[in-house]
Amino acid sequence: MSDPTALRGGIDETVGDEATFGVVTVSDRASAGVYEDLSGPAILNFFREAVKSSWRAVYRVIPDEKSEIESTLKTLCDKEGCCFIVTTGGTGPAPRDVTPEATEAVCSRMMPGYGELMRNISLRHVPTAVLSRQTAGMRGKSLILNLPGKPKAIRETIDEVFVSIPACIDLLEGPYIVTNEAVVKAFRPPGLIRQEKPAPAA
Template identity: 45%
Template sequence: MIRVAVLTISDSCAAGVRDDASGPAVARVCESQGWAVVHREVLSDDRGRIQTRLRELADAGAADVILTTGGTGIAARDTTPEATRAVIEKELPGLGELMRAEGLRRTRRAVLSRAVAGVRGRRLIVNLPGSPKGAVESLNAILDLVPHIVELLNGRTAHGEGA
């Protein structure tokens, strides 16, 4: 079973000004796949704090996949991609490209996403947009790839039919 941590990155949610809708939406998609959501947390848009939590979660090994939602745009406090790049060891640019390409089918604003995906140790880290709709659509765009990535990260490298 794939274990997932979901981090919502939002100043307003962290301050209690707004309810977190994106984190629960992402968690529901994961659970619909039979994955276990083992951790959920809301963080402010603080680059250092995001880096620290990503590093802690990845290195602790309790989750196979760490999904962030929020902080991927171009606003001054949107620093999730920078925090993620500082933590990952290998970037997977194709995942971000795939999410943006799928988003473009719905809105031209998808090109404003700076979402990053990559690997730290044996953990996959993926940035998703902050809106519930954008987060779910982006996750759905890569959903079928996640189990294969997790298998590869865990040393199961046999290539099946169509791989």
């Protein structure tokens, strides 16, 4: 993206820690410049609206090549230190839709509940959501989540799914993420909740 400030957001005046997010658009045509990527920016815009604590993002646009998806995910996890990586695109039944396979290849453990939840959400909007093969998994202390490819479907999905993401990242010993509750009210068991900093005296 041309504006580097778009890759940062949130504020420091919360109980949260700075988080690093990965955003990966998987698309032959977008990576070749045939059309502008709108899906990655939709995810970044969600972070700007929903995450109150400080964050930065690493954004990539790559083709539907399994080896390149795998190497990108490994770099974001192992070198960039992303606690949460979101992919968009490549989750359907078409021959070049290989994002789920690449995700599974780099993860040590899978989180099938996220795929089930995302399909249930999307099925409320379109019957072809049953064709989606979205999945999620963990690599080290990183959570990787496959989202749909269209901006509208991205927001329909991530606005609901993100409710549990901060707690999952807590359990992976990652940064403490504070959300803007007007957009997403994160759910945490009581033992994972930090107390807000007291307001300074007038």
